[in-house]
């Protein structure tokens with residue numbers, strides 16, 4: 189049987205036409221992160237999940253926009269060197285230079301950083317390499333994070349699923365905390381448990397879980413948006 193073509197990826201953004209509860213859910217997430225940061229200075233946050241399509245990239249973009257709308261200086265980093273979806277979500281060419289070009293020494297900061305608005309900068313993945321884990325393990329990756337940390341209130345890092353590949357676990361050493369994204373209908377209990385174990389095995393600091401697409405009323409969605417996000421913080 190021919191493989192079913194999957195629907196094109198879509199960014200459900202907190203922009204002007206987003207439903208009120210959707211926008212509010214991101215504001216709540218922002219407030220919770222700000223509380224955490226006030227007590228423990230968490231500024232570099234990594235987003236991962238168990239499997240593809242749980243909404244990591246959507247959550248990272250929308251939280252970056254919501255934080256920047258409140259005047260925070262934010263850098264959004266596409267560290268998913270396997271898909272580089274954020275360039276598509278941010279309406280950039282897939283070929284835009286980014287992390288991999290910095291790591292390879294073929295581009296400088298001014299070539300790669302994209303200003304999205306007054307408070308938000310975007311660092312794309314760059315040319316997708318055949319050896320993402322090896323690239324992410326390079327010493328220079330630490331220097332990239334140090335550079336970004338010194339220039340922002342928050343650095344939000346989008347990564348591939350941690351129960352499928354090791355990229356997020358490798359990157360967790362550079363960040364203050366990890367948020368695990370789950371999505372009803374996609375995330376399984378076993379998948380979430382495996383992700384937690386994989387992150388704990390590298391001493392990652394799991395800040396909490398975002399439940400993306402949690403539909404409180406079961407029928408309260410419009411235009412593909414599900415109205416509610418819920419989250420739960422552990423390990424504070």
Ligand SMILES: Nc1ncnc2c1ncn2[C@@H]1O[C@H](COP(=O)(O)OP(=O)(O)OP(=O)(O)O)[C@@H](O)[C@H]1O
Nearest residue numbers: 197198199240241242243244245246400401412414
């Ligand atoms: N809350 C939601 N309601 C409806 N659709 C959603 C929601 N969150 C994400 N999606 C859809 O799911 C698809 C995958 O989203 P996204 O790219 O954010 O996932 P991902 O976890 O980053 O996937 P990958 O691991 O492949 O990078 C997109 O088309 C997006 O529009």
Ligand SMILES: [Mg+2]
Nearest residue numbers: 244245268273
């Ligand atoms: Mg993604």
